[in-house]
Amino acid sequence: MTEDLMTIREMCDAFEVTPRTLRFYEAKELLFPIRQGTRRLFTRRDRARLKLILRGKRFGFSLEEIRQLLDLYDIGDHQVTQLSKTYELATQRLADMERQRAELDEAIVELKEQLAWGKQQLDSLTSTEAAQ
Amino acid sequence: MTEDLMTIREMCDAFEVTPRTLRFYEAKELLFPIRQGTRRLFTRRDRARLKLILRGKRFGFSLEEIRQLLDLYDIGDHQVTQLSKTYELATQRLADMERQRAELDEAIVELKEQLAWGKQQLDSLTSTEAAQ
DNA sequence: TCACTAGTTGACGTGCGCGTAAGTTAAACG
């Protein structure tokens, strides 16, 4: 029965990252693999966090920002003061993300327009060439 | 009558960037200010490009990716081969952005759930404190 | 004319997010 724990290699294969990356994230306190002697064993929690880390990166968040966001998942460990600070942070982050989505929507529309225009140009150029 | 041209300082104030940033973007061929002697004068075109550059950055694109995207706006300068390559690039980029938007939507939903849960925890903790 | 201001060109420095050896250790296999 394969335990709920994964070696660094299994993690790398599962998430398409390098060992260096996982060790780096541990050093930055984004992951907390347990140790079997010297070797790292990654838990279910580490995998959940890594998934969120990679997503956060795709959104352009820094690792430090991601680290703070991840703390929302570890609420039990915190005092009320810290918790409410984290709550505020997450609320702001949500607002950021919704703003980002609105902007992304706008950018998509504009890019589509450009594409339509570009296609027209392309068509007219190739038909001109054919005529020569 | 203030010309359609802006000094580097006016640009910096308008877009909240540093002079260094604008010179850097010029060096990377993202902007093409004209020269009055040694000084840079930024055109309407530069401003349009800078707006897109800053937006692209917020989406996590690298300056090199942004440079290639910007070329879509300068289609007249290119050969057909180059144009169709640019067109393909933009099409792919659009797909990327739509994927990113879908993921962002999902992340927003999840973050909202976490927030609701966090709020509950926060409420129960503070009411417990009040009871003590 | 002299000082001041705004802008310029190098050139080196910095923080982030890892990549990449180099050398060590520990478990596993024949």
Place this chain on the structure above:
DNA sequence: CGTTTAACTTACGCGCACGTCAACTAGTGA
């Protein structure tokens, strides 16, 4: 038992996107 294999630590390197001097220049106002 030696040896391969996988993982480990330490540490320097690198590309990106600028920051930060230093030294120079070109107009501007008193």
